[in-house]
Amino acid sequence: METELNFESAFTRLEVILDRMNSGNIALDESLKLYEEADGLIARCATRLNSAEARIETLIKKRNGELVLNAEEKPLTESFQTT
Amino acid sequence: MAAPLQKLDDLKIRLDQKIQQSILKKKIPPFGQTKASLGFKAPHTAEAFARKTLPSFKKNMDQALSTLMKTKRQKLKEIVQHLKSLDPKNVLKRGYAILFALNEGSVIVTAQDLRDGQQVRALLSDGEANLTVNQPFIHHGN
Numbered sequence: 001m002e003t004e005l006n007f008e009s010a011f012t013r014l015e016v017i018l019d020r021m022n023s024g025n026i027a028l029d030e031s032l033k034l035y036e037e038a039d040g041l042i043a044r045c046a047t048r049l050n051s052a053e054a055r056i057e058t059l060i061k062k063r064n065g066e067l068v069l070n071a072e073e074k075p076l077t078e079s080f081q082t083t
Numbered sequence: 084m085a086a087p088l089q090k091l092d093d094l095k096i097r098l099d100q101k102i103q104q105s106i107l108k109k110k111i112p113p114f115g116q117t118k119a120s121l122g123f124k125a126p127h128t129a130e131a132f133a134r135k136t137l138p139s140f141k142k143n144m145d146q147a148l149s150t151l152m153k154t155k156r157q158k159l160k161e162i163v164q165h166l167k168s169l170d171p172k173n174v175l176k177r178g179y180a181i182l183f184a185l186n187e188g189s190v191i192v193t194a195q196d197l198r199d200g201q202q203v204r205a206l207l208s209d210g211e212a213n214l215t216v217n218q219p220f221i222h223h224g225n
Contacts (some may be wrong), residue, residue, distance in 0.1 A: 007155065012158065014162050019167045026183065029190035031171045034170050047161050056148055063141070 007048040010041045017041070175208035182206075185213065194221045 005013075010065055017038045062069055069075060175181065182191040185202040197203070197219035205212050 006155065009156075011162070014166070014190075018162060018165055019151065021166070028171055028192065031169075032181070032190065033169055035166070035172075042163055042166070044157070049156055053152055056152070060145065062183070 005041075005044060007045055007052075010044045010048070014041050037049070043069055172206070172208070176204065180205045180207050182214075194219050 017034045020026060021034055026034075058073075058075070060068070171181075182202045183189065183206065184191055184196070185204050191197060191203060197216045199216060199218060201216040203214050203216060205214050
């Protein structure tokens with residue numbers, strides 16, 4: 001379930017955590033747990049953003065004819081020829 | 084009486100045939116001619132329209148995507164900075180430590196929670212250590 005969290009859901013959860021931690025009415029134990037959770041959510045958000053940006057870049061390059069994709073939508077590569 | 088009626092029937096049949104023939108002969112003019120006949124002086128084909136508008140559409144779409152990604156990244160950056168300022172571990176840099184009960188993993192806040200000989204884990208600004216509690220006592224009046 002957690003692995004399916006998209007950017008928006010993760011970000012919304014981060015906002016909730018931030019509000020909770022800002023409230024000033026939070027036990028140290030809970031704040032540590034929330035901070036750890038936030039750490040994971042931040043990493044997830046960053047990964048989602050990076051992958052979205054990479055996808056956009058690939059699409060633009062593909063559209064401009066700078067990139068040829070294989071059946072798996074991955075850039076075609078060629079081995080270096082040793083002569 | 085029969086002759087005039089027969090003539091009328093023949094006339095009707097011929098008239099129907101003529102109408103059918105004229106419908107079949109009638110040609111539908113090409114789209115361009117229809118547009119021209121309707122007064123379009125410079126008719127644009129769909130292709131020409133697409134050629135003209137597609138590049139700007141692509142550009143606008145790219146810009147919209149770029150703005151969206153920048154906004155999301157900026158929002159994430161702001162929330163990260165905010166959260167960093169609330170990091171409970173910031174206090175450790177000021178000479179404090181956080182004690183955890185070794186088995187439960189819960190934070191020990193009061194001396195009442197400590198038992199003689201208990202193993203605890205201390206979290207410091209740059210690392211951790213296992214400690215053994217020795218003769219805990221409570222400050223009365225606090």
